[in-house]
Amino acid sequence: MQVFNLQLPSLIRREEEEKWVPVTKLGRLVKEGKIRSLEQIYLHSLPIKEYQIIDTLVGPGVLKDEVMKISPVQKQTRAGLRTRFKAFVVGGGNGHVGLGVKCSKEVATAIRGAIILAKLSVIPVRRGYWGNKIGLPHTVPCKVTGKCGSVTVRMVPAPRGAGIVAARVPKKVLQFAGIEDVFTSSRGSTKTLGNFVKATFDCLLKTYGFLTPDFWKDTRFTKSPFQEYTDLLGKPTKALILEDVERTEA
Amino acid sequence: MEGASAKGDSMEELKGLRISSLDSDSEEDAAVVEENRKAVDVEEEDDEDEDEDLEPVMLGFLEKPEHPWSLLRQSFPSKAGGAPAWLDPVNLPTGRHCVCDICGKPLRFVLQVYAPITEKESAYHRTLFVFMCPKMSCLLRDQHEQWKHKPEQPSRSVKVFRCQVPLSNPFYSSEHSKNDGTDRPSSPGAVLCDRCGTWKGDKLCGRCKKVHYCSERHQRKDWKSVHKYECRQVDNSLQLSNAGSILTKKLWPEYEIVDEDEGEFGAKVTDDSQNNAMSLVSRGKADDSMDSIIDGFKMDIDKRTFAIFEERRSRAPDQVLRYCRSSTAKPLWPMFSGRLPKADIPSCKHCGGRMIFEFQILSTLLYYFGVDNGRDSLDWATIVVYTCESSCDASVAYKEEFVWVQLY
Numbered sequence: 001m002q003v004f005n006l007q008l009p010s011l012i013r014r015e016e017e018e019k020w021v022p023v024t025k026l027g028r029l030v031k032e033g034k035i036r037s038l039e040q041i042y043l044h045s046l047p048i049k050e051y052q053i054i055d056t057l058v059g060p061g062v063l064k065d066e067v068m069k070i071s072p073v074q075k076q077t078r079a080g081l082r083t084r085f086k087a088f089v090v091g092g093g094n095g096h097v098g099l100g101v102k103c104s105k106e107v108a109t110a111i112r113g114a115i116i117l118a119k120l121s122v123i124p125v126r127r128g129y130w131g132n133k134i135g136l137p138h139t140v141p142c143k144v145t146g147k148c149g150s151v152t153v154r155m156v157p158a159p160r161g162a163g164i165v166a167a168r169v170p171k172k173v174l175q176f177a178g179i180e181d182v183f184t185s186s187r188g189s190t191k192t193l194g195n196f197v198k199a200t201f202d203c204l205l206k207t208y209g210f211l212t213p214d215f216w217k218d219t220r221f222t223k224s225p226f227q228e229y230t231d232l233l234g235k236p237t238k239a240l241i242l243e244d245v246e247r248t249e250a
Numbered sequence: 251m252e253g254a255s256a257k258g259d260s261m262e263e264l265k266g267l268r269i270s271s272l273d274s275d276s277e278e279d280a281a282v283v284e285e286n287r288k289a290v291d292v293e294e295e296d297d298e299d300e301d302e303d304l305e306p307v308m309l310g311f312l313e314k315p316e317h318p319w320s321l322l323r324q325s326f327p328s329k330a331g332g333a334p335a336w337l338d339p340v341n342l343p344t345g346r347h348c349v350c351d352i353c354g355k356p357l358r359f360v361l362q363v364y365a366p367i368t369e370k371e372s373a374y375h376r377t378l379f380v381f382m383c384p385k386m387s388c389l390l391r392d393q394h395e396q397w398k399h400k401p402e403q404p405s406r407s408v409k410v411f412r413c414q415v416p417l418s419n420p421f422y423s424s425e426h427s428k429n430d431g432t433d434r435p436s437s438p439g440a441v442l443c444d445r446c447g448t449w450k451g452d453k454l455c456g457r458c459k460k461v462h463y464c465s466e467r468h469q470r471k472d473w474k475s476v477h478k479y480e481c482r483q484v485d486n487s488l489q490l491s492n493a494g495s496i497l498t499k500k501l502w503p504e505y506e507i508v509d510e511d512e513g514e515f516g517a518k519v520t521d522d523s524q525n526n527a528m529s530l531v532s533r534g535k536a537d538d539s540m541d542s543i544i545d546g547f548k549m550d551i552d553k554r555t556f557a558i559f560e561e562r563r564s565r566a567p568d569q570v571l572r573y574c575r576s577s578t579a580k581p582l583w584p585m586f587s588g589r590l591p592k593a594d595i596p597s598c599k600h601c602g603g604r605m606i607f608e609f610q611i612l613s614t615l616l617y618y619f620g621v622d623n624g625r626d627s628l629d630w631a632t633i634v635v636y637t638c639e640s641s642c643d644a645s646v647a648y649k650e651e652f653v654w655v656q657l658y
Contacts, residue, residue, distance in 0.1 A: 067497060
């Protein structure tokens with residue numbers, strides 16, 4: 001339920017969440033609408049530091065998230081045991097995945113923080129075919145492997161109808177990634193969920209890093225968005241702050 | 251006999267003939283002839299109806315809500331996806347009504363239509379809520395159930411509820427709503443489940459008694475993922491910000507349903523569409539046996555019906571809902587097979603009176619809900635809702651109505 005300002009019933013106040021004031025250059029460009037898709041950001045390898053960028057570009061309701069695990073971790077202090085909660089959140093949709101890990105004193109804060117970190121770490125997943133190029137890509141384009149800690153996860157292309165042949169943990173991540181069929185193989189201490197999930201994430205990250213003959217063509221370089229919109233970024237953002245002050249006084 | 255000497259060109263002849271003449275020449279078993287005859291009758295009816303003045307149909311389109319408060323229950327919205335804006339916020343459906351009778355999982359909210367009846371005082375505010383199980387396997391099993399004639403306890407995976415309240419009621423003020431965001435309901439509603447936000451949360455966590463659930467299933471899932479750690483915290487600290495409600499709920503994306511009269515959209519140029527219909531229909535097999543002609547004909551009826559459906563729909567391709575509440579109204583069937591004959595519409599289980607067609611949901615909704623095109627993902631041709639003609643008042647606030655699903 002929303003709480004409206006009872007002093008001014010005629011004014012409709014927007015929720016605070018909608019007021020995103022971007023702090024980074026990329027954020028400003030996204031808010032203005034100069035950048036339309038995530039792929040433009042990926043093309044220039046720009047770091048994403050504000051989670052609202054992902055929200056605006058991908059749109060609400062597309063990215064689903066799920067808590068993989070909440071583990072209580074403890075530290076011994078003079079005053080006793082200090083417990084904190086570590087939340088692992090995986091999110092994804094539409095060929096993208098994100099993984100967020102956050103530790104906090106309360107479960108809710110940990111989950112919230114992990115969702116934000118998951119949004120910040122969203123990566124594109126390359127999908128390909130096992131055999132005939134009929135329909136949409138459904139599996140990994142080639143054999144890839146990812147490693148974190150002692151856990152290595154290997155993904156092998158599978159024919160249609162195979163489904164995701166993986167353990168419960170990587171299966172969740174792969175489902176969010178939008179991969180329909182894959183064979184996996186893992187090694188190492190897979191019961192450490194943190195490393196297991198990070199290893200599959202690393203594996204998915206490598207799908208676009210693998211050089212295949214489609215990429216042999218010379219790249220036609222385009223201007224980085226910062227270069228392209230340099231005059232727009234040069235304009236000061238002071239006007240925005242003044243507007244806010246006026247509102248609160250009235 | 252025409253049938254016996256059928257070749258490619260006589261197929262064209264057959265098309266030109268009136269459908270009823272086919273019956274006299276058939277050597278088929280009675281069943282096939284019966285079905286065709288039945289089909290013939292209905293088709294003839296349809297043809298006649300199309301020539302007469304049609305009932306005015308309201309079309310529903312999905313849009314993003316205008317304001318953040320447009321979809322709250324005090325605005326009496328018509329919406330699709332998200333959580334339902336319950337009309338009667340206190341006497342929500344419970345128990346068996348909330349779950350899919352086939353798999354036992356709580357149903358997901360599809361859409362609600364605000365359809366008051368001006369003539370009836372007790373239905374000053376009236377809303378119809380549609381829920382369904384998101385699993386295709388349940389929908390396939392549901393088909394078997396819906397074809398059963400007069401089952402004692404229907405076990406469906408798609409359910410429709412009707413709720414109506416008079417002008418003066420304990421939930422909303424009798425004055426006209428100002429529609430500017432300042433409306434408030436007269437009393438707070440019942441607490442909803444923390445996991446799904448759809449159904450009534452009448453079950454509590456046994457330990458902390460702070461978190462509400464609609465069903466044991468949701469309680470178990472929440473415990474496993476989040477509440478196990480939080481429940482303990484309540485003992486130590488007094489605050490409990492429910493972490494389960496932060497996660498994105500498994501709900502379909504939320505939209506507002508905006509309605510327009512179908513008459514606003516003029517009929518498109520019919521020449522092209524008729525050619526389309528004919529080209530779909532004339533692709534028949536040149537075979538000697540009557541069987542294949544009958545089969546081909548049956549298939550052609552399906553295609554012809556679909557062509558008619560598409561032509562009507564093309565006037566407003568974005569339409570999601572077709573609303574026409576009248577005793578003579580008929581739904582626009584996309585397929586010939588799988589229709590509900592008028593004679594088979596059951597009677598209202600609350601008052602025993604007649605039930606009439608009220609509205610139908612088209613498969614365009616699936617696109618808006620972002621349902622993917624996998625093998626096992628949800629799909630239907632149309633979902634047709636029949637409601638009590640007299641919109642009876644019964645003891646229960648949310649009365650179940652009859653729903654018919656047609657699959658491709």
